[in-house]
Amino acid sequence: MSSIFWLSIHQLTGRWRIALILLLAALPVGLALIVHFAAKGEADFNENFTNVLLDGLLVAGILPIVTMALATSSFGNELEDKTLGYLTMMPVARWRIILPKVLASLIICGPVLLTGGIVATLLGFDGEARPALAVAAALAAGLLTYAAIFTWAGLVTTRALPFALVYVLLWEGVISSFINGVDYLSVRGYTLAIMSGLDKSSFPALEDRVIDFPVAVAGAAIVTVVFLLLGVRRLRRMDVP
Numbered sequence: 001m002s003s004i005f006w007l008s009i010h011q012l013t014g015r016w017r018i019a020l021i022l023l024l025a026a027l028p029v030g031l032a033l034i035v036h037f038a039a040k041g042e043a044d045f046n047e048n049f050t051n052v053l054l055d056g057l058l059v060a061g062i063l064p065i066v067t068m069a070l071a072t073s074s075f076g077n078e079l080e081d082k083t084l085g086y087l088t089m090m091p092v093a094r095w096r097i098i099l100p101k102v103l104a105s106l107i108i109c110g111p112v113l114l115t116g117g118i119v120a121t122l123l124g125f126d127g128e129a130r131p132a133l134a135v136a137a138a139l140a141a142g143l144l145t146y147a148a149i150f151t152w153a154g155l156v157t158t159r160a161l162p163f164a165l166v167y168v169l170l171w172e173g174v175i176s177s178f179i180n181g182v183d184y185l186s187v188r189g190y191t192l193a194i195m196s197g198l199d200k201s202s203f204p205a206l207e208d209r210v211i212d213f214p215v216a217v218a219g220a221a222i223v224t225v226v227f228l229l230l231g232v233r234r235l236r237r238m239d240v241p
Helices: 002-012 015-038 045-071 076-081 084-088 095-124 129-156 160-178 187-198 213-237
Strands: none
Touching: 002 095, 015 045, 015 095, 045 095, 045 129, 045 160, 045 187, 095 129, 095 213, 129 160, 129 187, 129 213, 160 187, 187 213
């Protein structure tokens, strides 16, 4: 299991992926720094900071894009090189193959994204720790859920990245913004609800448009487990060359 994990780390740490992660993680920090000095003190600063930077940019954009870039490629090298058969012939349970792949994605992008989210939130909330911790916890939940979904997608289709991009743009972006009830089946909805539930006083702009905190936690946990199990099932049943 550890050998699969370290192999996955090596496979996923290409220069362009690391550069992309660092660039996207730095983006909310740079914008938070700008608005901290340019717009701080305005009456609607908190609402705009929450809706535009935290939700629109970080949760709806950077979080899924970075995760999909890694997780959809977790099995990419094995599928392209036709070496997945060697993994499946190993005398290990299939979940011991899936889990290291998911963990590798999280280890690579998790610390960078969480650090970017925390620093951006600290800049927006004058160094207050509580909202920053709420953002970090919510991002961690979103990262884990997306990693499970996109790792499964990478096993189902060789075009996982375009599929994931369409899913994020349409379902998590457009549809969830205009249709009530979609948040119950949306990772973005879970992430925002966890953020608001952990610190309602700091994010009043989210209070009236997110689902209940316990429902969000349960939803994120269920979706994560379901897609991990689907990944295990797919690995057991797929025809491996």
